Amino acid sequence: MSLNQRQQPLPTVAKHGLLMSSRASFSAAQPQGIVYSFLFSRSGLLSVLALFLLLVVFVPLPGRRPMSALFYDDGPVSRWKDYTVARAAGFAARNDTLIVTSVSEPFLPMLNNWLISIARKKRQDQVLIFAEDYATLYEINRRWPGHAVLVQPAPDSNAAHDYGSRGFFNITSRRPRHLLDILELGYSVMYNDVDIVWVADPFRYLEGDHDVYFADDEVAVSTTVKPLNHSHDLPPPGANGKTYVCSCMIFLRPTRGAKKAMSSWIEEIQNQPWSDNKPTHDQPAFNSALNKTAGEVDLYLLPQAAFPSGGLYFRNGDWVERTRGLHAIVHNNYIVGLQNKIQRFKDYGLWLADNHTDESPLGQI
Ligand SMILES: *[C@@H]1O[C@H](CO)[C@@H](O)[C@H](O)[C@H]1NC(C)=O
Ligand SMILES: *[C@@H]1O[C@H](CO)[C@@H](O)[C@H](O)[C@H]1NC(C)=O
Ligand SMILES: *[C@@H]1O[C@H](CO)[C@@H](O)[C@H](O)[C@H]1NC(C)=O
Ligand SMILES: *[C@@H]1O[C@H](CO)[C@@H](O)[C@H](O)[C@H]1NC(C)=O
Ligand SMILES: *[C@@H]1O[C@H](CO)[C@@H](O)[C@H](O)[C@H]1NC(C)=O
Numbered sequence: 001m002s003l004n005q006r007q008q009p010l011p012t013v014a015k016h017g018l019l020m021s022s023r024a025s026f027s028a029a030q031p032q033g034i035v036y037s038f039l040f041s042r043s044g045l046l047s048v049l050a051l052f053l054l055l056v057v058f059v060p061l062p063g064r065r066p067m068s069a070l071f072y073d074d075g076p077v078s079r080w081k082d083y084t085v086a087r088a089a090g091f092a093a094r095n096d097t098l099i100v101t102s103v104s105e106p107f108l109p110m111l112n113n114w115l116i117s118i119a120r121k122k123r124q125d126q127v128l129i130f131a132e133d134y135a136t137l138y139e140i141n142r143r144w145p146g147h148a149v150l151v152q153p154a155p156d157s158n159a160a161h162d163y164g165s166r167g168f169f170n171i172t173s174r175r176p177r178h179l180l181d182i183l184e185l186g187y188s189v190m191y192n193d194v195d196i197v198w199v200a201d202p203f204r205y206l207e208g209d210h211d212v213y214f215a216d217d218e219v220a221v222s223t224t225v226k227p228l229n230h231s232h233d234l235p236p237p238g239a240n241g242k243t244y245v246c247s248c249m250i251f252l253r254p255t256r257g258a259k260k261a262m263s264s265w266i267e268e269i270q271n272q273p274w275s276d277n278k279p280t281h282d283q284p285a286f287n288s289a290l291n292k293t294a295g296e297v298d299l300y301l302l303p304q305a306a307f308p309s310g311g312l313y314f315r316n317g318d319w320v321e322r323t324r325g326l327h328a329i330v331h332n333n334y335i336v337g338l339q340n341k342i343q344r345f346k347d348y349g350l351w352l353a354d355n356h357t358d359e360s361p362l363g364q365i
Contacts, residue, residue, distance in 0.1 A: 080141045080148075081134075085181045088149035094126040097188040101196075102130035102175060104161070106338060108139065108365050110194050113345065113353040116360045117198040124361055130178050132171050144361045151178060162336050172282040175247065176265035176289075183254045183262060193248035195332040195341050197350045202249070202306070202328040210300035211257030212290070217246035217283070218304075219311030219334065225319055226304045228326075234290055234299045247286040248331050249307055257297035264289035310334040314344060 092098055099118065103111045111129065118124050129148040131137035132155055140148035151174065161167030175191065182189045190202070206213055216235055218224035237243050252258040268285035290299060304312070305326040311334035313320060313327070320327075330350060332341045345351035357364040 080137055080150075083137075083141075083146075083149055085149055085151060085178075086185055088128055088146065089182055089185050089187055091146045092126055092128040093187050094123075096186065097126060097190070098182060099123060099127045099190045099192065100130060100178065100182070101127075101192050101194045102132055102171065102178060103136060103194045104132040104155075104171060105135045105139070107194050108136065108362075109353050110338065110341065111140075112357065112360050112362055112365050113351060114192065114194055114196055114198075115362060116352040116356050119359050119361065121198055121201040123201065123203075130174075132174070139365070140362065143363060143365070147361070151181070169281050172247070173269045173285075175282055176262045176269065176286075179250070179252060180259060180262040180266065183252055183259050186254050188251070188253045191250045191252075192329070193331065193333070196249065196329050197332070197345065197352075198329050199350075200306070200328040202251075205302055205306050205328055206251055208300065209253070209298075211253055211255045211298040212261050213251035213300045213302055214245050214247075214290070215249050215302045215307035215309070216304065217244050217248070217309045217311070217333070219309065219315065225312065225316070228303070228305055228323075230301075230304060232301045232303075234294050235301060237291070242284070243287045243291065245283075245287050245290060245301075246309060246331070246333075247283040248333065249302070249329060255298075257293075261289055261293050261297045261299075264293045268292075307331075314348070 089098060101111065101114060115124060115127065118127060127147060129136075129140055131140060131148045131150045134150065134154060137148050137150040155167070155170045155174070161171060179189055179191055216224075235243050235245070252262070265282075265286050268288040269282060272285050272288070290297075303326075305323040306328040308319075308323075308327065308330065310331050313330050314332075314334065330348075332345055332350075335341055335344055342351060352359070353365075
């Protein structure tokens with residue numbers, strides 16, 4: 001029997017979601033020879049067990065508090081499990097406005113990259129993170145108390161879900177609900193996908209007093225690169241009868257119109273569920289919702305030069321040169337897989353989460 005199997009308290013802790021990843025497995029060398037017989041005497045066994053428990057309880061694992069902290073204070077579980085969106089929003093809002101994203105554990109480094117870019121524009125205080133698993137909720141709030149909230153029930157898996165997968169759908173389909181909750185509380189809200197980086201403050205582009213602001217998600221083909229003075233109306237549907245607006249960057253005011261758009265998005269997600277032969281995600285439903293509510297909701301298409309899709313920014317160097325100085329956010333889409341996204345940010349000098357973690361309220365994560 002190995003020591004890990006004898007050690008009982010850990011699985012109980014793991015059940016509460018504190019140690020959800022592979023970091024929860026502790027390894028111990030196989031006992032041999034004289035050590036072996038010592039271990040199997042009653043006192044030997046007890047001393048080893050005691051020593052092991054001491055180590056587990058008092059020695060911090062890299063990047064994590066010693067587990068003893070769970071026993072001294074009332075611990076992250078009881079403190080944050082019942083933290084509501086209303087309390088969290090009240091805590092983080094500045095000027096009645098929040099900046100939000102939603103994130104699951106594998107994407108924490110990407111979250112840090114986003115957050116550092118926001119801190120550089122001095123807006124990190126108004127960030128609220130929707131944690132999509134308990135490990136993320138506790139980890140963020142341990143490092144930066146109050147800035148993460150979890151809306152129950154949490155999606156059950158915490159793998160890194162790729163674009164188009166069912167897990168990706170499950171997580172992204174929660175988005176409009178989160179946003180509607182915040183609007184109902186009376187706050188304006190900017191939503192960003194976590195694979196976004198700010199290169200300027202996007203708030204300065206929120207002209208006028210519209211209900212819903214969004215960017216489009218077109219790739220870099222000549223017909224979709226817009227003139228700098230393009231219209232801010234909802235774009236006309238493309239050849240397939242649908243618009244291609246991105247659900248990655250949205251700003252909403254707490255108006256009847258914006259709430260109507262979010263409710264419609266929620267309905268459209270229910271009408272267009274994920275299936276094996278028609279894998280989908282939240283974005284087509286967002287486009288349907290904008291199409292259906294356009295008559296009643298005041299919509300505003302953000303300038304493409306400030307909010308380019310990854311399909312434009314990373315694939316059209318000429319355009320990037322022509323529009324230099326006009327970019328506000330860069331979205332790392334049109335590429336699948338977390339490692340690929342990180343590598344691309346590195347290639348373009350947009351990866352801050354290795355060498356600039358001192359600028360992050362989360363530190364190195
Ligand atoms: C606060 O919000 C109002 C209304 O949305 C806006 O006009 C104003 O510029 C904001 N002030 C700051 C400091 O962001
Ligand atoms: C997604 O949600 C469905 C329905 O709640 C569930 O059956 C499925 O296991 C989930 N899949 C993933 C990968 O999270
Ligand atoms: C953009 O500018 C061009 C050339 O100056 C002009 O012809 C066009 O009408 C403008 N478009 C809009 C939407 O203002
Ligand atoms: C909504 O979609 C339909 C079908 O493609 C299209 O005919 C209509 O013009 C769209 N409405 C708006 C406001 O874009
Ligand atoms: C971080 O700094 C090291 C040492 O200066 C450098 O080699 C590396 O390329 C930097 N990484 C990024 C992502 O900028």
